[in-house]
Amino acid sequence: MDPLFEIELDLPPAGARDASKRLYDQLKAAILDGRLAAGVRLPPTRRSAGFFGVSRNTAAAIYEQLAGDGLIVTRPGSGAFVAVRKAEVAVATARGDFPLNPVWLRTDIVEAMGFWAEEEVERAPTSGLDFRPALVDAQLFPLEDYRRVSAKALRRLERRPAALKSPQGNQGNYRLREAVARHIGVTRAVVCAPDDVLVTSGAQQAFDLLARVLVQPGETTVAIEDPGYPPMRAAFAAAGARIAPVRVDAEGIVVGDIPVDARVICVCPSHQFPLGVTLSAERRRQLIALARERGAVIVEDDYDGEFRFEGGALEALRTASAADVVFYVGTFSKCMLPSLRLGFLVAPAWALPTLTAAKNCLDWHSATPVQLGVAAFMSEGLLTKHIRKTREIYRRRRDELLGLIEKRLADWLEPIPSFYGMHIAVTAKPDVEVAAAARGLSEAQVKIHTLARYFAGEPTHAGLVFGYGVADLSDIHEGVEAVRATLASA
């Protein structure tokens, strides 16, 4: 029970003749007007003198009276509690006339953000198989290690006042920014200093922040990869950008198709989401040159660059030589856990002060306990260890899945080559009805996304996305057989 009993009563003076009546009235009023909410425990009668200045017997009589009114319930051995009453929570009157910002009512934004939602509600933890991408196997995470280092790191919690508003603090905890700069230097060849890093509450906040700073509402055109990651384009659309979907082929975004007026170009160069292709060296050169020529900037979403299995380009697009035009977005959602809500931006020096000012206005800074915990997790080498471990696990899942797709599903589906990450996209052969198959699989408790979901414009590919973030080897076997059965029976 909640130990709270803080309600302020206008208590009668000790020994007043009407003390009992006045205390009863006060408690009744406090219950009726909601100051004492349902479930709150009243002080035990044996302590009534201290709380109310009345005797135990008087308190017991008052409680009995309140119980008779239906306002409290007494449970032998555990005490007296405020009762749950019907209609206790006021029903708000409709305010459908209030003009909410229409951005949040736009179907493109609602759909983009609701992307994973519909099937998730009430989902039991172990039911069915889940091939949806961008999910993380939290069972693999070394939670005990994280608990240990984060509890220890919490000792460092800023005990000085005023950290809230210090400009340095708002760019993020310095130890974390140091660890981030070191980590992405080694794993992603992103050369930067801690002062180039701005800590955000996950990649989604980085997109929102970039959108709010880089977009002039109603004016700025933002080129996005199509297909792409819907919540990213939702952030830009919500900030008032005009969204220009651009085709993606085997070499990544088709740079020649980027509209002339695009001032912001959003890409996933390492492992395109969802197709999985890597932006070719030639396209990278073209893209950087185009951005410089047109005075545009590039937002690089490097959501799973740590999980690279073979070949392909190692580097992020944001090399030292592209530091002037590329905004690099990294996240701990994939390599640690999404529930930490921690990510970061590496931003050009010319934009960082404005981004930091905007971040202040959004929420001052990201939660310090999590920043300290992740910094400690990194500096103790636990992130590297976890990435090594999970990379091997994801590699095995991917190899197994690829082999099974080729062996069991080749009549219907063809995988798109990919060297990174936690999902494989497959294209459907002609006449294969993937939408119907996905619906059939959903009924069989196999969650799988069609490629069509990821398109902002008209889909150019028909296919499926096999995420293996939460599907282990046995799930993969079982799931592939379910997919085969569904496709074969179509």
Next chain:
Amino acid sequence: MDPLFEIELDLPPAGARDASKRLYDQLKAAILDGRLAAGVRLPPTRRSAGFFGVSRNTAAAIYEQLAGDGLIVTRPGSGAFVAVRKAEVAVATARGDFPLNPVWLRTDIVEAMGFWAEEEVERAPTSGLDFRPALVDAQLFPLEDYRRVSAKALRRLERRPAALKSPQGNQGNYRLREAVARHIGVTRAVVCAPDDVLVTSGAQQAFDLLARVLVQPGETTVAIEDPGYPPMRAAFAAAGARIAPVRVDAEGIVVGDIPVDARVICVCPSHQFPLGVTLSAERRRQLIALARERGAVIVEDDYDGEFRFEGGALEALRTASAADVVFYVGTFSKCMLPSLRLGFLVAPAWALPTLTAAKNCLDWHSATPVQLGVAAFMSEGLLTKHIRKTREIYRRRRDELLGLIEKRLADWLEPIPSFYGMHIAVTAKPDVEVAAAARGLSEAQVKIHTLARYFAGEPTHAGLVFGYGVADLSDIHEGVEAVRATLASA
């Protein structure tokens, strides 16, 4: 040293004749292009066979060559490290031509957000006295208790996949919302259910979220109290609101002065910031009636309502009967710690789905470890205990400060009556130059704000704000004497 050595090299086949040369070239290239960042430790030569497929002697020769190039440094007993080179971090070229969203360049917004900043940089923790308001004495916080419950609560960290995108999760952790509903029911008479609560990353994010959902850019007029809390009006201004400052008198906001076209009215009814007055019962009735009549909504900022010392109105404005028009904003920044970045909204049912959708787009949800930690801190009764303790401390500080102001500063200053919180505003008597006094005090290492700082429009009050969040009794004595000395010498 960082244990990471993850760089991928195109290694020569074992026994190749040019293995040594090729490995040298690869390492050199990786250092020059930044994949191997300064400070990274190279694998020990005794493990070179496993890492590089070359013998220890070959590796030692290569390291020697790299050291000769100035690319690595070897430290006896600790190993070989990538050297720090000059100009390693690329200097971004100027991009002053990129059209950033001009909102973030507006001086009213920059100044409102920079409000505390200028004096904060490089501030040593113990230098001088600090009377700035809205600072919290973190020394009083039971950090060991928080560490214990939060480490324990972390065991509950969502181990199921996909929590990220579940709609319920995005409104905030259910245990936390339950604890919040109970807490504000008892302490603030805000009757609500957990489902009415939306967890935010501090009050600042609640303001930003409300601004983005309630404001139609360029169209919506938002009435604010003047003087008021500058970062709150910055959030609304950044979302494109037209800001309408409204006078505050001894009864709170002057309801009759609220412009007819205001659709959003932002108030601090319990303890106006910074004046400290409480909105009178009559004004409350007027305000609610006005909002209903005009189809407007009210944003109630209840930043320190837990710290009530005597008399005045107990209730928040958002009673059950005003649940349709009031958006109640609460925060754990004052009653716990600002670095947690945790707050919440109680929103009318008609607006909650849209607010939740917008919150998703902003950052999906607030950091789960902190939500779990604060929920546990509350349900173990530690928040109540901490509030009881600090309320007594703040009460003593406030009584002491009030007494000293009346005894020592009465020739120049007069306190504004206030029943809550962590600061007292004082008005200056005619001909007292408070701005000059504040500057003089700043030189004497006493930080104090003038009331003028808090005005969006022309200041209607001249005075000072004495915050005692981080000033203890001895600071208060010393500070009041410093203020007296400054005022007396003017």
